Amino acid sequence: MTGTYDWNPMPHKLDIKCPSCSNQALFEFAEVVRIQLKKDVPFFQQSDIFKYALLKDGCGHKWHGAIYFANLHGGSTDAITNLPENYAPEDWAHSKHFMTNHSYCLGDLGAFSCSNCHTRKPYELKWPDDAYYSISYKGNLLWAFNRESAVDLRDYIASNQRKIEGFKWATFLLHIPSVFKKQNARTDIVKKINKTLAST
């Protein structure tokens, strides 16, 4: 198990290992809005805030996109001002971003910010390799999206029952591969997860 847990929706923000210093950093996916009129393209090309890109849809049609990295601007759309007509800053607010539904083909593009080394940069996510809360057990990688889901994961593995009810990250727990849920794996895995939780 090294890939993404099947269909699981990816949260918009993830805890990752900082690509610069390996401490815990925050990753947030970028948002893209289609530039409807050609006359608006130069505004986005010249903007310091947006990244302009010529993108391709599923049928191979090209379209103009204005990409915004909220994580480079304090996690909000407040930095967006003086837009051309018919655009609003909220257009770039996070709506939904699922690994399985990349209708906008932005892939894993986003940005990370690290409070340890103070790096803030656009970044292409490599999941689950980048996961901060991840442990290796018998050659298999067990990961969680963030601290909260890592705590749920630890409590779920530690419990005698395999009931996901009552956990906030129940749908995530539902897809944990069985190799991690075996009784003889429990102590070892719980110990390892606790170690990563203690390091932050």
Ligand SMILES: [Zn+2]
């Ligand atoms: Zn860092």
